[in-house]
Amino acid sequence: MKRFDCLKLIAAEAKDALVVSSAGATTLEWNALRPSDGNFRVRTLGLCSSIALGMALGLPHRRIVALDGDGSLLMNLCSLPTIARMRPNNLLHVVFDNEVYEASGSKKTATASCTDLFAIARAAGIEKARWANSVEEFAQAVSAALKGEGPYFMGAKITTDRTEVPPYPMDEVENKYRFVRHVEKTENIEIFKSGLPASYA
């Protein structure tokens, strides 16, 4: 499977879901398919799943999608038992497993030899965990996960093919502010306090 084909399927179903994506090409491909201020790029390897978990718990009525990679998840496996224990039913955690640390030179990860991320997720306590073994299975699973009660973990073995897309159009700081302003507007809540204290006025 190609990651880009899988991302197209998610984009077709995502609607207003907030999407947290891991460092690397996944984010660029996703943003090319669904450009939105509701996309949040995580530059620190490993934190995608934990940040998505926090969003899912903070906004329990909103669909949250984490677009993770094998290298990233391997660096933060402790997020899986936490997701299992907190049980956010609005979280879909997708892991694109291409068996390499793609963003840093494509050295092999542990999944290239012996590690099964689905088995780890299931053993952590995430009941709705599965591999999607074809694009058709992926489509069916995404559709079900974006309508049903999670948390869902879905692994997809993908090739190392990258799709040529434009670079990400902003840096981390702008991404943070635009994302939070998007959440404030669409949820009608205040996250950033905009008023300066009187001593600064």
Ligand SMILES: [Mg+2]
């Ligand atoms: Mg990888």
